[in-house]
Amino acid sequence: MDVEIVGRMLSTLPADDDHPYRTGPWRPQHTEWRADDLEVIGELPADLDGVYLRNTENPVHPAIERYHPFDGDAMIHMVGFRDGKAFYRNRFVRTDGLLAENEAGGPLWAGIAERAGQSTRDGWGARGRMKDSSSTDIVVHNGIALSSFYQCGDLYRLDPLTLETLGKSPWTPSCGVSAHTKVDEHTGELLFFNYSTEAPYLHYGVVDAADSLVHYVDVPLPGPRLPHDMAYTENYAILNDCPMFWDADLMAKGVHVPRFHRDLPLRLGVIPRRGGSDDVLWFEAEPTYVLHWVNAYEEGDEIVLDGFFQHDPMPADNGQPGSVLDQRSTLQAGLRGIFRFLALDRLQTRLHRWRLNLATGQCKEEQLTESITEFGMINPGAGGRPYRYTYAATGKPGWFLFDGLVKHDLVSGTEERISFGEGVYGSETAVAPRVGSTSEDDGYLVTLTTDMVNDRSECLVFAAQRLSDGPIARIRLPERVSSGTHSTWAPGSSLPGWRA
Template sequence: MDLEILGRALSTLPADDDHPYRTGPWRPQTTEYRADDLEVIGDLPDDLDGVYIRNTENPVHPAQQGLYHPFDGDGMVHLVGFRDGKAFYRNRFVRTDGFLAEQEAGRALWAGIAEKPHRSERQDGWGARGRMKDGSSTDVAFHNGVALTSFWQCGDLYRIDPISLETLGKADWNGAFPFDLGVSAHPKPDPHTGEMLFFNYGTDAPYMHYGVVDSSGDLVHYTGIELPGPRLPHDMAFTENYAILNDCPLFWIPEALEAGKYFSKFHPDMPMRLGVIPRRGDGSEIVWFEAESTYVLHWTNAYEDGDEIVLEGFHQETPEPEDTGRGSIYERVFRALALDRMGTHLHRWRMNLRTGTLKEERLSESITEFGMINPAYGGRPHRYTYAATGVPGWFLFDGLVKHDTVTGTEERYALGEGVFGSETVMAPRIGSTGEDDGYLVTMTVDMNRDLSECLVFDAQRLADGPLARIRLPERISSGTHSTWAAGAEIPGWHTADRPEDALRL
């Protein structure tokens, strides 16, 4: 391994830290690495070509008021690149305004999710709640040649070099961005048109906006979406001709919001509403469908089938798990983060645009979430979803499931006791000819051996185990969302002598 330390962040976390989402599998990192010619155990396919990029919340300071939430950390992006049968690794903090300000101050300046926002030392953070630091730590997508990191409560999109992970600044869409509300996590690049669809939300009417950025990075559409009040949407979906937005019945309590308090509550007596809007449609053109009351954190895909819009995602049996009073304070406070507590199952909704009716069905009895598909099938009919299984009671992933949504069969791989995974991408191989003709790529945190690896599976034979294990320089923190960018989509990737020189050409 050819290893270089690029830098270290100033951390003020206590040496005897006992917070479960800042220790163990969630132990944060402060060192940034550049590592080439990584050690490979097994056979690394030479037709795996591109980069796996994963974002995560990585704290460097204690919570300002002592109530650290797992989503409060600063964005740190990890990358494993594959070219010519070799692998390289990078990890870098996203240089957000908040990260830089707190590094200069040497302490936390903004209140966290579980804290009182009016007590923030700084009052100029992005966020749908206001006065909240934008950590750009939730999601990562790839559009128009660069990676884009984003924040779940709306913020800036930070442009990231997809090879070096250097922060290139904020997306401005040629002067049309930022908006007052920023952009939510989970903007959706469409591989067929080169467009990227997005939404945002806030506490003032119309409470949501939807927009489209074209393949050149220009904002070409932006419209308000009227909702009954402030909501907390997290994800969206799209088809060839439509975007699908949502109004889920888990949102801020209106009376508390008027008093400046941001407490959310699930309303089981209210339906979930799904909104279908033409991709360049005005907000007045949206058509709403009512579904069973639930909250959906992540959708996997949507597509058109005759008069119907078919939408798939993870239905929650218990969007607001009951506090049983058992377990540690951390187990009780963060109980809603565990997949088993929420009861997440792969689900399908069918919305008929001609009759206005909606039908829904559960696709699996397995508790899974954080599903990914072959990116080439985004917005088009798909068959396979690759999802994570969770550790009971905790926000950790302990295995993978390949869902066949046509036959209902499942293929599994368990990571093993004390080993935890990341959101797994499907990377089509060079010359791919089928939906599952490619590889599954993920990162692991192995507490038994105190190390991290990148695992590569044959997507057609998940249960056989990894084809290759790639040793990373340091045990990384457990993480959330990821994306795949094929080498053919990265400017200069195949003409540069070294991958890190590609964007300099």
């Protein structure tokens, strides 16, 4: 292994830090590495060619008062695969907020669990006066990696091979861009939305394959909302108005606390991909909050939409056995709500299907499995098209940690699963189609793990058709990485200079 330290970030976190989301599996890193010819246990297939990218909330400075795990600064991890070998890079995204706090030597902006009025400067975010940490998602569009912030911010551009920050997307609207943009491999377009506390509250846009903003329209809503994700088909984009949003009375006092409105339906908005505000067709469904959609496609007059239905979007804080509350005696009482809204078993997230009939305006829905999973990934070539498989994470009870992986077969209804092992936690698992692949699951699954037992991290590679056989290769990383979530796969053929 050829390893070099290329940078370090000076942190002001306390040496005796005991915050449950800044210690243990979430212990942040502050060293940037370049590592080539990584040690491989097993054998990397030569037809695995491209890069796996994962975004990470990785705090450099403490919170003003109360840290939320989504406040952390963006660190991108990249594992590249070429000619049966692997290489690794990790870099902080040099956001405006991180650079300003580094210069000030401490926090400047209030986090998600703090009052916006505690910020010492104006900032970003759907509610305003937040730091745009850009630490939520990562995609690759037009050969450039883009990191994003879940409550709307700039899209930061990065070289997908070196992870050098290249600035911000110049077309970003004043309301920013929400966490989950969608790249359609068939058209090269990037679809996005944003939201805010000001009417019309939601916008939808399209960026073409040449990275030009070509479509941007209002999508009026009844009031401020908290959409997190979207879906698309060949001809439509699907937006949402979930009945969990900021409490209006508290908002009037400058406090932004979400509340689940059980008497309101979930509304799903279908808009032609280049449609206008008046073209949105709204469907009503059972009340829930959907954090992540899996995919959507057209079938006759219907749009088939799959995502994760939360059976308890606002779980009661009962301190159930095995929860973080029982295991962290020093946990602040004010943090209780954070953990309720992160553990998959508390939210009861299950794969669900909605059928939206464009002719009748009716919505039919069904639960697809009893298994509790989330963060589903698909073959990127199946985006917006009929598909069969999704690969989703299982969660450690009471914790925001991924302890395994499930392959859902949506045609047969069967499932194949694997556990990462005691004390080992994974990331969102990207699907890497094999070079020359001929079917949807003809490829590989790639994820990063945080191994608390052996104090190390590895990149695991599975054969997508044989998940339960275990990893075909394990790649050792130079440092144990902090637990993280969203990821993407980019084939080498899509990256400028890949062979150079």
